[in-house]
Amino acid sequence: MSTEAPGLFTRRATGLVREGRTRDALFYNLLWSSVGLTFAFFWLFAAFYPGASALLAFLIAAALGLPGAFLYAMLTQLMPRTGGDYVFNSRALHPSVGFAGNFSYSFWLAVVIGVYTTYIASYGFGAFGRMMAGFGAGDGWLDFGDWFSTRPGLFITGTVVLLASAAIFAFGGVRLFFKIQAGAFALYLLGAIIVPVFVGLLTSHSTFVANFNEYAANLGVQDASAKLAASATELGFAPADFSFESTLRAVSIFWFIFGFIFSSNYFAGEIRLAKRTHIYSMPGAVLLAVLVLLCLVPSYTHVIGYDFSYMLGYADPAAYGFSAGAPAYPELIGIASGSPVIGAIAIIGFTIGLLTWLPQTLMLVSRNMFAWSFDHVMPAKLSYVDPRSRSPLIAIGVMLVLSIASTAIYAFTDWFSSITALLGLTLPLLVTAIAGTLLPYRHPDLVEASPYSGKVLGIPLLTAVGSLAILGFGGAVAILLWDPGSGTSLSDNSGKVFLVIGVYLAAMAIWWISRAIRRGQGVDVDLAYRELPAA
Amino acid sequence: MALFGKKKGGGGGAPATRLYYASDIHGSEVLWRKFLNAGGAYEAGVLVMGGDVTGKVVVPLVEADGGFEVDLFGQKSHVSGEALEEMEQKIRSNGMYPHRMTRADVARVAALSEEQREEWFAEVMRQTFDGWLALADERLTAETRCFVMPGNDDPHGVDESIEQAGKVEACDGRVVRFGDHTMISVGYANRTPFDSPRELSEEELYARICALAEEAGEMTRCIFNLHVPPYDSQLDTAPALDDNLAVVMSGSAPKLIPVGSTAVREAIERYQPLLSLHGHVHESPGATRIGRTLAINPGSDYHTGRINGCLITLAGDTVRHQFVTG
Numbered sequence: 092m093s094t095e096a097p098g099l100f101t102r103r104a105t106g107l108v109r110e111g112r113t114r115d116a117l118f119y120n121l122l123w124s125s126v127g128l129t130f131a132f133f134w135l136f137a138a139f140y141p142g143a144s145a146l147l148a149f150l151i152a153a154a155l156g157l158p159g160a161f162l163y164a165m166l167t168q169l170m171p172r173t174g175g176d177y178v179f180n181s182r183a184l185h186p187s188v189g190f191a192g193n194f195s196y197s198f199w200l201a202v203v204i205g206v207y208t209t210y211i212a213s214y215g216f217g218a219f220g221r222m223m224a225g226f227g228a229g230d231g232w233l234d235f236g237d238w239f240s241t242r243p244g245l246f247i248t249g250t251v252v253l254l255a256s257a258a259i260f261a262f263g264g265v266r267l268f269f270k271i272q273a274g275a276f277a278l279y280l281l282g283a284i285i286v287p288v289f290v291g292l293l294t295s296h297s298t299f300v301a302n303f304n305e306y307a308a309n310l311g312v313q314d315a316s317a318k319l320a321a322s323a324t325e326l327g328f329a330p331a332d333f334s335f336e337s338t339l340r341a342v343s344i345f346w347f348i349f350g351f352i353f354s355s356n357y358f359a360g361e362i363r364l365a366k367r368t369h370i371y372s373m374p375g376a377v378l379l380a381v382l383v384l385l386c387l388v389p390s391y392t393h394v395i396g397y398d399f400s401y402m403l404g405y406a407d408p409a410a411y412g413f414s415a416g417a418p419a420y421p422e423l424i425g426i427a428s429g430s431p432v433i434g435a436i437a438i439i440g441f442t443i444g445l446l447t448w449l450p451q452t453l454m455l456v457s458r459n460m461f462a463w464s465f466d467h468v469m470p471a472k473l474s475y476v477d478p479r480s481r482s483p484l485i486a487i488g489v490m491l492v493l494s495i496a497s498t499a500i501y502a503f504t505d506w507f508s509s510i511t512a513l514l515g516l517t518l519p520l521l522v523t524a525i526a527g528t529l530l531p532y533r534h535p536d537l538v539e540a541s542p543y544s545g546k547v548l549g550i551p552l553l554t555a556v557g558s559l560a561i562l563g564f565g566g567a568v569a570i571l572l573w574d575p576g577s578g579t580s581l582s583d584n585s586g587k588v589f590l591v592i593g594v595y596l597a598a599m600a601i602w603w604i605s606r607a608i609r610r611g612q613g614v615d616v617d618l619a620y621r622e623l624p625a626a
Numbered sequence: 627m628a629l630f631g632k633k634k635g636g637g638g639g640a641p642a643t644r645l646y647y648a649s650d651i652h653g654s655e656v657l658w659r660k661f662l663n664a665g666g667a668y669e670a671g672v673l674v675m676g677g678d679v680t681g682k683v684v685v686p687l688v689e690a691d692g693g694f695e696v697d698l699f700g701q702k703s704h705v706s707g708e709a710l711e712e713m714e715q716k717i718r719s720n721g722m723y724p725h726r727m728t729r730a731d732v733a734r735v736a737a738l739s740e741e742q743r744e745e746w747f748a749e750v751m752r753q754t755f756d757g758w759l760a761l762a763d764e765r766l767t768a769e770t771r772c773f774v775m776p777g778n779d780d781p782h783g784v785d786e787s788i789e790q791a792g793k794v795e796a797c798d799g800r801v802v803r804f805g806d807h808t809m810i811s812v813g814y815a816n817r818t819p820f821d822s823p824r825e826l827s828e829e830e831l832y833a834r835i836c837a838l839a840e841e842a843g844e845m846t847r848c849i850f851n852l853h854v855p856p857y858d859s860q861l862d863t864a865p866a867l868d869d870n871l872a873v874v875m876s877g878s879a880p881k882l883i884p885v886g887s888t889a890v891r892e893a894i895e896r897y898q899p900l901l902s903l904h905g906h907v908h909e910s911p912g913a914t915r916i917g918r919t920l921a922i923n924p925g926s927d928y929h930t931g932r933i934n935g936c937l938i939t940l941a942g943d944t945v946r947h948q949f950v951t952g
Binding site: 100169170182465466467474476478536537539540541542544614615618619620621622623624625626 | 656659660663664667668683684685686699701715716719720735736743747858860911912914927930931932933937948949950951952
């Protein structure tokens with residue numbers, strides 16, 4: 092077959108048009124970025140940010156992330172190999188820097204997994220049980236639901252879903268995962284995004300309050316909305332006017348979406364994507380996420396409202412009948428609808444989204460480990476792929492152990508907040524932005540031969556975009572270090588900041604140690620990246 | 627056992643041969659130059675290029691107003707003099723062929739039938755490839771053996787060019803020897819959705835490999851240099867394609883399937899050579915064991931200007947490898 096495009100002639104050859112569709116990469120980035128979970132975070136933590144505007148906060152977060160999305164799109168086009176920023180930074184700066192960033196990123200992803208597993212227990216299974224009781228199915232459902240929010244309930248449920256995720260790979264392989272996730276994502280979109288938007292638009296706040304009181308009555312508390320207000324006021328709630336400072340701090344919540352919305356770079360080594368695909372799918376996902384939130388936020392505030400959310404954050408949940416903890420938005424949407432079926436769709440969709448993220452993350456980190464092993468930085472066994480299931484079982488096993496440990500930390504301790512990992516995840520992005528900025532000077536041939544060889548006001552395009560990305564990622568880091576709600580503020584959590592830096596430095600040390608070990612074995616690790624002369 | 631698995635010496639004291647293998651450079655002159663320089667940089671005495679050396683795209687430079695018009699990556703420009711040479715270099719670096727043409731030539735080529743256009747492509751590519759072989763004559767030292775074979779994407783004229791080359795040696799469809807090792811080579815692939823120039827049925831491919839393996843004899847020191855990787859080996863994982871040759875997605879990720887050759891797999895399982903070298907599936911680099919055979923695909927990112935290769939140390943009946951990106 093011969094295809095033709097303006098300005099060039101193409102011939103019959105393998106793989107000429109074997110490219111992923113922009114639309115698919117776009118949705119991959121959007122769905123991996125956990126819009127639903129972040130939306131839940133904002134309203135659950137609303138009490139930390141009195142007077143914050145959700146709309147303005149996510150728009151600022153999107154603006155901070157947008158240059159980075161462009162940079163990642165450009166770098167992925169320039170260096171499309173599995174391993175994402177490990178490859179970018181290793182080539183542009185130094186292999187030890189690339190490894191440290193990627194190791195650090197993987198480590199903090201393992202930490203984040205503990206958030207997902209405990210939220211699945213509490214706001215998935217737990218909320219479902221409570222919803223059944225709230226709609227009159229009986230107290231047995233309430234006991235069932237509340238157990239999931241106990242510390243053993245969080246750990247056991249989290250561990251079971253992690254083992255189930257790993258089992259998908261071990262027994263069914265990657266193919267089974269792909270089959271499952273196709274349907275799972277449809278449910279997620281329906282339950283976590285589409286249904287909440289429609290319920291929010293079509294239901295009044297007064298209807299919600301009436302339904303809330305009826306729901307709580309089935310949980311054992313009459314006139315719950317008044318009791319909620321009383322408890323919240325007693326614990327310090329007061330209606331807040333708009334505060335730009337609170338809004339700016341709240342950017343740290345929405346960074347959970349916009350700092351990590353370019354994950355298709357991780358499968359760039361496995362699937363060829365055209366130049367425009369990267370440019371459309373990474374920054375495009377930022378814009379799509381903004382559109383989703385532009386629908387979600389107003390519809391949610393229409394039916395639930397800021398003040399009600401603040402009160403849920405301040406009040407003692409037992410005072411209004413929710414003794415296991417304040418409800419997240421899917422349960423509130425179910426209450427607003429007055430329908431257990433719609434409530435079930437919202438909660439199941441939200442939970443499915445969290446569940447699907449787990450194997451995706453196991454796979455993403457296993458790809459990173461594969462790349463380290465490929466370059467002899469880590470033992471070869473780490474890249475072992477089981478011939479039957481076609482899965483990197485050892486890499487997934489290592490990640491599984493780390494993830495169960497993280498689940499235990501979130502279940503039994505209060506060491507980390509839900510977004511503590513953001514600083515650790517953002518630091519490697521900042522390093523990548525520096526690498527992108529320097530790339531035209533470090534590897535001019537690579538950039539000159541690329542579609543991004545142009546200049547803006549005499550500055551290489553990549554350097555200009557990289558500089559903006561440094562500002563964006565740097566701004567996010569500054570907010571995370573400033574906001575006490577981030578769990579990594581310099582004022583309240585300096586120990587966590589040192590942990591983030593410590594993990595990065597430890598990873599650099601691991602690279603140099605493994606290099607020395609390999610040298611003793613007659614393997615020169617440096618050769619993996621040493622560029623050959625092209626003269 | 628140590629964490630990193632200390633490498634054993636092995637080889638029974640046999641002299642070691644260091645081999646550098648790369649594949650699928652698809653017309654990138656930068657990568658060809660790097661390939662030729664790999665012998666010196668990696669201290670490799672044997673260089674093997676595993677096929678698909680020619681490119682897929684010709685970019686016309688159309689004569690206009692004392693210079694040339696060109697449309698590259700969707701950006702139109704008018705170049706002449708030094709800028710013209712820079713543009714040609716940029717096109718070559720991306721694995722494409724710059725070709726100076728008149729507007730009438732462009733119209734004539736555009737009007738050619740598919741078969742006629744393939745012939746035109748072959749001629750353009752062969753001109754460039756002959757220049758590459760001349761460069762190899764200048765660059766390669768007398769101590770370096772350099773084997774090059776065509777892959778499934780290479781038009782048929784490429785064989786003749788390699789046969790006529792000075793220092794580059796042909797190996798496709800024959801048994802060659804270096805040190806105390808033998809190597810058999812087959813550049814053909816099993817059937818693909820792209821109907822590329824060198825494809826065979828699995829039966830024909832199997833027969834061709836087996837005939838060469840029988841000729842090679844002893845397998846403990848034999849290398850299979852087969853362009854297409856063995857089926858379902860982790861070296862052959864690629865996105866599934868629909869009828870329009872677009873990637874099939876499953877949920878939010880591409881659906882990945884094995885696309886290698888069952889004939890190659892059966893031949894490896896039957897003969898159990900020391901080493902098996904492959905290319906073809908750019909997206910699936912890796913190393914795996916099929917019985918006692920170490921099978922390797924270094925993958926390819928040819929359009930990035932970096933050459934993915936593998937350094938292989940052969941000592942008697944032992945083999946060690948390291949992936950390198952040069």
